[in-house]
Amino acid sequence: RMSAFFKLLKKEWKNIVFNLFFAIINALVVVIFFENNYLTLISLIILSLIYFITYRSSLILAVFLCGFFAAFLEMFAISYNVWSYAFPNFGNVPIWLFVLWGNTCMFFYRTAIEFERLGIHDPSR
Numbered sequence: 001r002m003s004a005f006f007k008l009l010k011k012e013w014k015n016i017v018f019n020l021f022f023a024i025i026n027a028l029v030v031v032i033f034f035e036n037n038y039l040t041l042i043s044l045i046i047l048s049l050i051y052f053i054t055y056r057s058s059l060i061l062a063v064f065l066c067g068f069f070a071a072f073l074e075m076f077a078i079s080y081n082v083w084s085y086a087f088p089n090f091g092n093v094p095i096w097l098f099v100l101w102g103n104t105c106m107f108f109y110r111t112a113i114e115f116e117r118l119g120i121h122d123p124s125r
């Protein structure tokens with residue numbers, strides 16, 4: 001009966017559900033494995049690869065790489081003692097933070113595309 005329900009859903013809603021699941025799993029990976037930077041890094045990279053395979057877009061890779069910029073901004077803020085991480089191992093941040101920011105950017109980008117496809121537009125346009 002659940003499969004019948006999913007067949008009725010528009011592709012855009014399926015993608016939104018997938019994106020939400022992706023975001024939740026990313027958060028869980030960090031919460032569960034944050035004490036082991038390299039296990040967290042590898043787990044997040046695997047999630048990234050699944051996302052890349054799912055959407056198969058060179059633009060999504062560019063969006064992912066933009067996320068790296070956010071991690072560098074965090075490094076800058078941390079150098080001014082704005083906040084800190086419990087287990088930093090690269091420039092006062094955990095190495096996995098770069099991939100997490102990349103995944104976050106991909107999540108927001110693809111979710112925005114799906115909302116646009118559903119007809120939810122920016123009213124200022």
